[in-house]
Amino acid sequence: MAVYTTLAALELATLIAHYDVGTLVSAKGIAEGVSNSNWLIETSEARFILTMYEQRMDVAELPFFLGLLDHLAAKGSPVPRTIHDGGGAAFRTVGGKAVALIEFLPGVSVDRPTPAQARAVGAALAGLHRHAADFTGERANSLALPQWRELFADCGADGLASIDPALPATVAQELAFLEASWPHHLPRSVIHADLFPDNVLLLDDRVSGLIDFYFACRDLTAYDLAVTHSAWCFDRDGTFRADISAALLAGYGPLSADEAVALPVLARGAAMRFMATRAYDWLNTPADALVTRKDPMDFARRLAFYQQAGAQAFAA
Amino acid sequence: MAVYTTLAALELATLIAHYDVGTLVSAKGIAEGVSNSNWLIETSEARFILTMYEQRMDVAELPFFLGLLDHLAAKGSPVPRTIHDGGGAAFRTVGGKAVALIEFLPGVSVDRPTPAQARAVGAALAGLHRHAADFTGERANSLALPQWRELFADCGADGLASIDPALPATVAQELAFLEASWPHHLPRSVIHADLFPDNVLLLDDRVSGLIDFYFACRDLTAYDLAVTHSAWCFDRDGTFRADISAALLAGYGPLSADEAVALPVLARGAAMRFMATRAYDWLNTPADALVTRKDPMDFARRLAFYQQAGAQAFAA
Known part of the structure; x- marks a missing residue:
């Protein structure tokens, strides 16, 4: 900023x-x-x-x-x-x-969404995927699985361990798991890929703006939903918000059986994607810089949650 | 920022x-x-x-x-x-x-003012001094001559010399000159004390806003005019703009004979005030910080101009 x-x-x-x-x-x-x-x-x-x-x-x-x-x-x-x-x-x-x-679009970004707001965000994301279906522009995802591995490699095991002693093993195991199980065959469209609360403007319960499309790319639409899930469904202290999750998914609407089955894997991938860039920035930003470093451990904890909860994280 | x-x-x-x-x-x-x-x-x-x-x-x-x-x-x-x-x-x-x-006030800050804008700024400053005359709040100037000496002392001769080899001698001589000749007896009011172009909003030639009063204090009104003169009457490359100076002074309106005589001294003081804080910040801000350091030499050059030009800097 x-x-x-x-x-x-x-x-x-x-x-x-x-x-x-x-x-x-x-x-x-x-x-x-x-x-x-x-x-x-x-x-x-x-x-x-x-x-x-x-x-x-x-x-x-x-x-x-x-x-x-x-x-x-x-x-x-x-x-x-x-x-x-x-x-x-x-x-x-x-x-x-x-x-x-x-x-310029009116609206404010919320810090603690209500279920009604999460439902509106899910619906807006589904609309975005629908509306993007016939967009002919092409841009590959420059922050996909191969790049997560590169970013973590750039951090080095010592660098990751300086953030948390358990991180090198967690990252190595999770990268191997994701590379073995990534559902490449799911439906694609152009996706936002970074739909955090600060990229959504709301007026009460209405989505008045989706902004900051500079990570948009062609990739799995269910991965975009997983990114949004990982960004919206946890409190400041890291607690999972089942009510927000259910509302977001309900707002997004029905998934194919393949997508529903893949969602836990995609959410683990989403957590890894933000861990990767945050860990890299954490190690490469001076502690006294005016830019606020975002704690990679926020997403290490979300990864642990998705690993343990499996499909339960996406229960209605 | x-x-x-x-x-x-x-x-x-x-x-x-x-x-x-x-x-x-x-x-x-x-x-x-x-x-x-x-x-x-x-x-x-x-x-x-x-x-x-x-x-x-x-x-x-x-x-x-x-x-x-x-x-x-x-x-x-x-x-x-x-x-x-x-x-x-x-x-x-x-x-x-x-x-x-x-x-919220409309308007934009200008980088290269026109004479018509400088005249409007002079008039707005005179209005501010007139309107502040019966304000009963009190705040001493916390960046007056004694504080300039303190700030330069904190920089140290080595620190000043690291900015420019001639600076320690220039500063010592100028502080002695100003302490001997400061016109403490001139009329006072509450003044803005920092009326740089970025603190003035303009709509075409009209002043739509004077902002950022957080250096406001009770001090000589002619010193406020001198501060404004030092802030407005030089191009980006340091060239004195006689047309802007004449317009600013004409907009401000008549000065007493004592004020007019004191203006060259007050302008040298204004240049020293901004040299002092900029030199201090220059030496105490890491070069890689995101905050832009302002070059103290900009005002060292303006000081040299005021020293050489004397009353000619304020000719109509």
Whole structure:
């Protein structure tokens, strides 16, 4: 969460003039996005999020991400539309960096969802998968099982042990298990792949926005549900919330028998995916950096829960 | 510029419910304020800035700062009003930290002001001094000449020399000069003391907001003009902008003969004030911290300009 780049007012006004959105009234750098700089922009006509893509983003992937937003919005998913400039372009370049102007959506991210909110999130995720079905853009998942193994290897056994003495053995066993049992044959679509509570905007029980699609890729839709399950169904202290789980799954709707059987494996995979990136960041971020490191052990505990609970974690 | 604290949606909604401002619609952490966390809050009725005062703020001073905003707004200065809660309090406490809800003002900060904008800023500063004249709050300037000496002493001659070899001698000579010639007898009021371009919001040539009063204190009004002059009248590359200077001074309006004579000394003081805090921060902020260190030499060069130009820097 940072604003890496200062955009002077004159540059902003000049940039905004390339879009048919009125004149600049206000601009505030906002603390959202891990590898982008973002501004909340108000013009005489409406509000927008201006995103500047920093070093970690491959600009060649922008047409996929921005095209996906437009596709999903046109289908009725609550995702922000990309505003195209006067020449029809979905992004422009300022000072050598790509920028995109994106619709502002109201709503707040919740920290402790209610079952009604979890049900709405499940339904919104199902809608997203349905609406993405005929999207023709292609992007492979760059954080799939082979990359988890690479990230854990980069951490090293000593690094993992410095986080928790049991972690090297846990990771080795779990990677072997997942590689042996990953259900590659399940239905695919373009998925969000990172639908944490801070990427969902809610107005009371209604999902007003699904945001931050920069991990979106083509992968198993049931894996996306598992990611969302692992991100939503645990309290701050790590306690499993069976009521939230049941509501999320009910909102998502029926799964095929194969998907239902695979869900415990996919959830273990989801826990490993976030353990992998968090462990890597934990070991490679200075303790005194202003960026908050997220504790990889949160997901080690969720992994242990999914290992023990099996199908019980997904009971109605 | 940072958001130090995470405020969950539920806490925000609970907090907002203590104010007669409608219900929460949106909340974005914004990258403003050096020692506070700030959110841009939208409710069903209006928009607000929510400020959480972090460790560097003495809560005992909040009534001064927030009372000053209310006083100036009531007099017609373009400053944000403090929203009082249902019990009439100007600030509340959340998780042990003070928070205040403040009116949102439109406008953008400019990087390269036009003369018309500089004139408007001068006029707004004069209005602020006039409107503050009968404000009864008291706060001494905690960054006045004695504190500059302390800050430079904390840097040490070696520290200053590591920034620039000539700096220790420049600082010693200038502190002696200022201590011998500081015009303590000039008119006083409550002053802003930090009116940099990022603390002024503009809509075209109109000042729509003066913000960030957390250095406000009782001191010489002509010193506030000198601070503003040192902050506005130089290009990014350090070139003096005579046209901006003339417009700022014309907008501010007539000075007494004593003030006009003292202005070159006060501007040298202003340059020293920002050199002092920037040099201290430069030496005490890790180079790899996410906080951008501001180069103290920017103000060393402005000091050199004021030393050489004398009264010519303030010619019409």
